[in-house]
Amino acid sequence: MRGQKLYGEAKKLIPGATQLFSKRAELFLPKLWPSYYSKAKGCRVWDLDGNAYLDFSLMGVGTAVLGYARKEVDDKVIEAIKGGNLTTLNAPEEVELAKKLIEIHPWAQMVRFAKTGGEAVAIAVRIARAKRGKDIVLFCGYHGWHDWYLSANLGGEDSLREHLLEGLNPAGVPKALKGTAFPFKYNDVEALKGLVSRYRKDIACIVMEPIRSVKPTREFIDTVHEIRETLKVPLIVDEISAGFRLTVGGAHKVLGIEPDIAVFGKAMSNGYPMAAVVGKAWVMDAAQGTFISSTYWTERSGLVASLETIRLFEAWKVHEHICKVGSEIKEIWKKASEKHKIDITITGIDPIPNFAFSAENPLLWKTVFTQLMLEKGFLASTLCFASYAHRKTHLSSYRRAVEETFYEMSKKDPKDILKTDICHKTFQRLT
């Protein structure tokens, strides 16, 4: 398999083999995952040996909301790059996209752009710290790889374990940052209040995802709003995963959350690098008092991709389609698992459904599921990002494959089906 051969080379040349943890073969199917693609279209991906797979897994890690190689978006990008992608002068689309994002989020007045999710949240945190002249960040959820976030793990215990990824090692993060970022559990009003009363005078901002797998309670949202009002600390909502999936724009719009800053990435540009920090002028203006600047934040392809993607979201009501697809995927899992008496728990917002096996060794079951689905021509795991490219025929094929896979897993001990090592769960060294 050419993909695995190349992956073996990558491990020697690129520490950690991939640039994104979630793309490691070890998280799917060690030694057997195709790992690299030659081309992709719609919800189909071809590996280096020319095998085609239907993607019912990460769909470009949540970026391909309209599907891979979506013509309308790609045409705009090609036109932009033919006209010069980055010059001495600025791309006028910056102003157009800023206006569009403010039109979608009328509570906001200003926007900064970046290229990746993690750096965009780091920008938001820097702006809030600059505005407040204080250091402490209270947060829940996952927010990327930057020092401000990983510093929460400097205490020696795995404080971030409840926030998507466990075992994140903060080696290399300055120890001086210890005690500058504290996590609280989503919906845990008492934990949040406890942190606020402890650090009241030093809080720079509150950072949270609007939603990950469970809905925020009214009491939780009211508490967050109340703290924001009394302490005048900006509320930063990280929309990098949830944004543009429940509605056009931030999920906060449908959840009743009122941010001071909302951060977007992933879905806003259908696979081209683009991120945005959208906020109220009273806090955003502090970006002028600190140095936040980078050459490639000014390039054009991400801007035009984003403008076209948002136009299509509005025209096609993409969020309605992906919510429907995701809820159908949940139904497929539910029916097949009940039919074959496999105990699973299904969670996640409809456009990003996921499930967990309840068996004694859930990682073994997960690996076997991925292996059997791959053999049937699917990139599949226990998490799926729904896409506008997922259509009825794809869902029917997926349904048949899942039913057959669960049947096989119910008839034979998964240990006897497994052809490779069990997948990894946590962040660890690759050998």
Ligand SMILES: Cc1ncc(COP(=O)(O)O)c(C=O)c1O
């Ligand atoms: C909520 C959230 N914040 C931040 C990030 C980091 O974004 P990126 O991987 O583009 O740096 C992610 C990525 O999955 C995310 O889901």
